[in-house]
Amino acid sequence: MNNDHNINDDNDLNGLAPKLSKLSSNNPFNPSNDYFDSFTSKLQNRIDDEEEIKSFAPTLLSIDKYNPFEVPTDYFEELPTIIQERVIQSKEKSTTLDWLFWLLRPRFAFSFIAIILLSIIGIYYTNNNNTKQSLSTEELSLEDNLYYINENLIVEHLTTDASASIESISDDENSIENYLLDNNIEELNLSSEL
């Protein structure tokens, strides 16, 4: 009897609204999973709270409890994207700073400073070596240059210099002798005075 009644209802709906009759009759509203589990305790809490303040705050209880604040249209739809973008920005900014803070943590600071000191010493030492090496390279290059100069030229240059100095020395000796003779100074007296 009941089935017959349902069949008749379905036929009526088909005739009246064929599109609607083809749609699923499942409930499309879906509250959160724990809604019905927590509903009783929430309701009881609310009753208890109201009972508690009813005696001394009747005016407050008479005012409708609703949220008078609003948000811009689509605010909550757009917010996750905005926050995700800000997180990416803050990640980019903080990467360099994080490294610095990480290195300056007490347990890493000593090692970090030691590495920097060793690096400075290393650089200083390497620079010094380079200077020495460049000096010895200069010396080598001088020797190389001498190697390519004609030997006879060097000998000639040296002997000319030597004879010139000998001549100048003998000139000096003659002038001293002349001075002594001119002033009638004897060599023996001079040596005893000295």
Added chain:
Amino acid sequence: MKSEVNHSKPKASALDQEIIDQFRNEATRNYAFNLLVREYQKRLYWHIRKIIIDHDDTDDVLQNVFIKVWRHLGNFKEESQLFTWMYRIATNESINFLNAKKKRAGIPLDDVSAFLANTLESDSYYKGDEIQTKLQKAILTLPDKQRIVFNMKYFEEMKYTEMSEILETSVGALKASYHHAVKKIEDYLTKD
């Protein structure tokens, strides 16, 4: 009194645990964070908005809260529930923001009522009728901490035990604070 604060390790909900686990995995971190924002953005927004009143300021603070959550969620010790932890961050950020704003405007920290009432009336996203506006102004006469307690209990209908974890205050102190707040609001509403 302080010893009444509940320090037992709470059981995280399945979704919270999923978010925490996925966040700790580099490959699923962004997905988990997105899930977290979508799940908690409304609750945190309304919590902050009730403290700060102005929408634009609330938006700034909410974004800062989520940035902080992003930075510290990897080290979250699960000694409290995820939402409790985030509520605590949101509450502290809101109070700090409000104090900084009051300082910039040269208002004494304990004389905020008129300042916030002006904010309320000038906020284009406030649509309360006359009696509701009177109620909101009455709430704004409360000290910051008491105002937060009142809003959490009266509007958010939060349990004292949850509030105790968030505000790190004993249940007894919270009950007393709420009681005083209700009395003050009732007095304000009936004085004219």
